[in-house]
Amino acid sequence: MTIRVQCISIDSHDPDAQATFWAEVLGWRRTYEDADEIALEPPEGSPEDGVVPDILFLRVPDDKKVKNRLHLDLRPDDQEAEVARIEALGGKRVYVGQSDDVSWVVLADPEGNEFCVLRPYTAEEQANA
Secondary structure, three states: OOOOOOEEEEEEOOHHHHHHHHHHHHOOEEEEEOOOEEEEEOOOOOOOOOOOOEEEEEEOOOOOOOOOOOOEEEOOOOHHHHHHHHHHHOOEEOOOOOOOOOOOEEEEOOOOOEEEEOOOOOHHHHHHO
């Protein structure tokens, strides 16, 4: 049997605003949209295109109430610069129980969905990735 993850769905009050934020964060493109859902995919022709799951933002009436059970981990080349860029786009640092000495930064998107910005790979880790 062959199976793959096609998309990751994220509930949102405002799919357009969420898609705009995440498209800027990831450098992705909108590939589908209507009033209640918007799909983002990696840039056409990029190594991730057709490999990495799409992100689908779905309109829901419910507020987010607790910590996410599923979240994205982002691995940049420069953690400090990316955290600053994401904060300028509207992301906010949040505390979800992490200690002060962790190597990642926990942020939340404009609707409060948590995600992590990891430290860059070391040269050795990159060679083995």
